[in-house]
Each structure stands twice: as C-alpha cells, then as structure tokens.
Amino acid sequence: MxxxxxxxxxxxxxxxxxxxxxxxFWRVRKPASAPVPTAWPDVVAIVPARNEAEVIARCVAGVLGQRYPGTLSLVVVDDHSHDGTSEVAATAAAGTSRPDALTVVLARDLPGGWSGKVWAQSEGLAAADRIAPKASYVWLTDADIWHGPDVLAGLVARAVHERRDLVSLMVRLRCASAWERLIVPAFVFFFAKLYPFERVRNPRSPVAAAAGGCMLASRAALARIGGFAAIRGELIDDCSLAARIKPGGAISLDLGDDSVSLRPYDDWRSLWDMIAxxxxxxxxxxxxxxxxxxxxxxxxxxxxxxxxxxxxxxxxxxxxxxxxxxxxxxxxxxxxxxxxxxxxxxxxxxxxxxxxxxxxxxxxxxxxxxxxxxxxxxxxxx
Incomplete structure (x- = not known):
C-alpha cells in the first residue's frame, strides 16, 4: 500500500x-487577426497527391477559391497516381475563379533516400520556381484538406506582420464517427503536449513543430535551408521542416478553424494505422x-x-x-x-x-x- x-x-x-x-498546452487559444499588409505578396501553393481522386476536387476548389488579393498559383504534384487524380484536379480548377492558376506536375520516380511526400513537395517547388518565380511564400497543404476562403489571407497577414518564416495551422480533423470522437481530440491534445504552441512561437525556445496540412513558408527560408533536400528522408516532414527553419527565423503553430481534413477514420483500424x-x-x-x-x-x-x-x-x-x-x-x-x-x-x-x-x-x-x-x-x- x-x-x-x-x-x-x-x-x-x-x-x-x-x-x-x-x-x-491544454488551453485552447486562437491568435488574433493580423493587420492587413500594405502589399499582398505572390503565393504559390503546392499539393502532393498520390491516388487522391476522392478528395482532390474539394482541395483544389478550396485553394483556388481563396479571397486572396494577391497573385496565387497552385501546383498539384501527381505522385504516380492511377485513379485519375490529375484529371479530377484539372476539372475542379476549371470551375473556380482562377481556372488558369493550376499546374499539374507528374513526379519523377522516387530517388533512394527520399520519403515519398517530401520528394513530391520538392518536385512541386522546382515547378514553382518556373511558373511563379516572384512568389515570396509557398503554401504547403495536403490533397485531403479543404480551406475556407479567407485562410490564406490570414496566414500571409500574420507572416508579414509578425515577420515569421513559417506559419502553420493544425487543421480541424474530422470528428464524426464514434471512433473519431474517442481518438481525434486526444490526438490534438497529445500533440500540443509534446509541442506546446506557446513554445513553438517563442523564438527563445528550441521547441519547433508544424502541421503538414497547412504551412505557409517564406521562399527565402526554404532557400536558406537548401529546400526540401534538407529533410529528404523524414517521415514526419512537417515538424522536421519547422526544426530546420526555426534556428534562422521565427515560426508559429496554431489551431485552425476554417481548414478542415476531409479524410474519414470510421473504424479503429484506420486510426490505429495512422498512429502506428x-x-x-x-x-x-x-x-x-x-x-x-x-x-x-x-x-x-x-x-x-x-x-x-x-x-x-x-x-x-x-x-x-x-x-x-x-x-x-x-x-x-x-x-x-x-x-x-x-x-x-x-x-x-x-x-x-x-x-x-x-x-x-x-x-x-x-x-x-x-x-x-x-x-x-x-x-x-x-
């Protein structure tokens, strides 16, 4: 006893x-809106996609449907899909107010030593250098994420006002099934405990983290670290990217309201596999x-x-x-x-x-x- x-x-x-x-870490705090910048910089979004035909249309519509006053381009990197991902993306772009903003890139074969997603992002960045050389920011998101129309403007305003090289939002995960209700809020809770958001934002703290579903990185910061080759073999690519960027520039991570994950986890096995x-x-x-x-x-x-x-x-x-x-x-x-x-x-x-x-x-x-x-x-x- x-x-x-x-x-x-x-x-x-x-x-x-x-x-x-x-x-x-356990408190839920949302950042205040940042002042509108005097000039809106060019932004290029990169979406790696591998067999994402079921969700890519909503992703493309969300990205190209942004009420962003500046120039916005989108690169979808088709990573050897065989389900028509590229065609679905092109059709979705045609129905938006920016039908010509989409470029679809077919990724080359995965080199040794690279993780698949990071290689696709690297291919997208190379394409961005060609089609949007004046872009000051790169918006990294996933094919299974939908963004509300004002998300990008908020990210850019915060990055410019706070002079941050990386601004990230943890997207709102789907929480509809019984298993999602039991597991998903805890996933975010555990992540915040491991990487307290206040310490991520604090430039004096070594804690660095980001959420891969929504990351706005300055083009200069990506060039400073040597692009995605700096994290070529990382499976946890978002936090690895944040760890590379933070020593040379400020970063932030917050909970998002209007960026939403489309991927369902309706049974325990899918959630188990996600963690494992x-x-x-x-x-x-x-x-x-x-x-x-x-x-x-x-x-x-x-x-x-x-x-x-x-x-x-x-x-x-x-x-x-x-x-x-x-x-x-x-x-x-x-x-x-x-x-x-x-x-x-x-x-x-x-x-x-x-x-x-x-x-x-x-x-x-x-x-x-x-x-x-x-x-x-x-x-x-x-």
Whole structure:
C-alpha cells in the first residue's frame, strides 16, 4: 500500500507539472487577426497527391477559391497516381475563379533516400520556381484538406506582420464517427503536449513543430535551408521542416478553424494505422525511448484510474491526478464539440495510443514501417 500511495503521488506530481509547467498546452487559444499588409505578396501553393481522386476536387476548389488579393498559383504534384487524380484536379480548377492558376506536375520516380511526400513537395517547388518565380511564400497543404476562403489571407497577414518564416495551422480533423470522437481530440491534445504552441512561437525556445496540412513558408527560408533536400528522408516532414527553419527565423503553430481534413477514420483500424505509421519514427527508432514512453504513458494516464478504483479513498492522490487529467482535456473536447463525459475516458484513449506505438515498433522490426499509399518508407534497421 505504501508503494501504491507513492506511485499515486508521482502521478499527481506529473499532472501538476503538466498543468502549470508545460506552457499551458491544454488551453485552447486562437491568435488574433493580423493587420492587413500594405502589399499582398505572390503565393504559390503546392499539393502532393498520390491516388487522391476522392478528395482532390474539394482541395483544389478550396485553394483556388481563396479571397486572396494577391497573385496565387497552385501546383498539384501527381505522385504516380492511377485513379485519375490529375484529371479530377484539372476539372475542379476549371470551375473556380482562377481556372488558369493550376499546374499539374507528374513526379519523377522516387530517388533512394527520399520519403515519398517530401520528394513530391520538392518536385512541386522546382515547378514553382518556373511558373511563379516572384512568389515570396509557398503554401504547403495536403490533397485531403479543404480551406475556407479567407485562410490564406490570414496566414500571409500574420507572416508579414509578425515577420515569421513559417506559419502553420493544425487543421480541424474530422470528428464524426464514434471512433473519431474517442481518438481525434486526444490526438490534438497529445500533440500540443509534446509541442506546446506557446513554445513553438517563442523564438527563445528550441521547441519547433508544424502541421503538414497547412504551412505557409517564406521562399527565402526554404532557400536558406537548401529546400526540401534538407529533410529528404523524414517521415514526419512537417515538424522536421519547422526544426530546420526555426534556428534562422521565427515560426508559429496554431489551431485552425476554417481548414478542415476531409479524410474519414470510421473504424479503429484506420486510426490505429495512422498512429502506428509514424509513432516509432517520432521516437527515433530507439528501444530506450520506447521503454521510456511506456513508463511515462503508464504513470501519467493509466496509473491514476487503475489505482483510484483499486485503492479507493486511501489513494486520494490518484483520484486528484485523474481529475486533473480530465480537467486538462475538457478544453480540447469543447473545441471539437464533444461531450464532457469523454474526459474521464482519456486513459482508454491513451491505452489505444500506447498499443499503436508498440505496434509501430513491431512493424519497424518486421521491416514494414512507414506504410503509406503502398510504400514502406521507414529506413531499414541495421
């Protein structure tokens, strides 16, 4: 009982640190609108697409439907699709107010040492240099994202006003199915805990992160780091790009309202695969970091409810830790318009994430890591 009480105190201490010493990661804060710039710079958007015929039309319509006062171009990089992605994109562009702004590029074969998405982005950047050489900013987004008409203007205004080399929004993920309601808000919550947005924005903090669904990068910053070749082999390309850019320029990351993910995750398997695809990559393929993650997740999320139910009132620190956990989670549940009763169930979601993380390591050791669109992109284990 003494050991259990000590462990309950450890869990409570962890949540006290998370609540008061982690830059308020659990709070949902939206940035204020930035002043309108005196001149709107040219922007080129790049969308890598591999077999995205089901969603690319809405993506293209969203990008080209921007109420952006400056010049906007769009490069869709068809990464060896066989479902008519290029044709669907062209048809969608024809129905917008900028029908001539679209350029479709067929990606060359994937070179060794490159991840598929980063190679497609590099191909898009090379095309952008030809078709939009005066563009000051590159808007990086995904084929399964729809952007509201004022998103780009807000990104550019913030980048210009705050003099940031990278401005990123975490798009609003789909949260309609039962499994999405259980898993998706926690995904954003865990991401914000790992990369507190306040520290990302703070130039004195080494924390760097971005969300690949919506990133506005200055062309000068991309040139400074050597383009996408600087992150050629990275599977977590967005955070890797932010880490490269931040030492030489300010960056920011915020939650977005009007940028929305179109990709559904209607069953547990699709969400499990989404996490397992890159979880072990996040741990740098380290067994020691994996072990540390198991210990940390167990102490932080699993121990409080287990000890509370097993020890009753005698293990009151565990009850307080569980309550602190639920209170910290509620702002994200409100952000995603989910009921408050899901807050005490966060340990179940954490267990799901932990299982997917362990499966991510298993896949790596079986040489099946980084699976996406028919590619296994994790490096070969030595």
């Amino acid at each position: 003494t050991a259990a009480f000590a462990l309950s105190l450890v869990s409570l201490a962890i949540w006290c640190v998370l609540l008061f010493g982690r830059a308020g 695809r890159s979880a072990y990559t996040q741990l740098r393929y380290s067994p020691l970091l994996l072990l540390g993650t198991v210990v940390a997740m167990t102490s932080t999320y699993l121990a409080p409810p287990l000890m509370s139910m097993a020890g009753g009132a005698r293990l009151w620190p565990a009850w307080l830790a569980w309550a602190a956990m639920a209170l910290a989670y509620m702002p994200m549940l409100r952000e995603y318009r989910q009921p408050r009763w899901l807050a005490p169930l966060l340990p179940l979601t954490a267990l799901f994430y932990l299982g997917a993380t362990l499966d991510s390591a298993r896949r790596y050791w079986l040489r099946r890591g980084g699976q996406w669109k028919g590619r296994s992109q994790a490096p070969a284990r030595s």
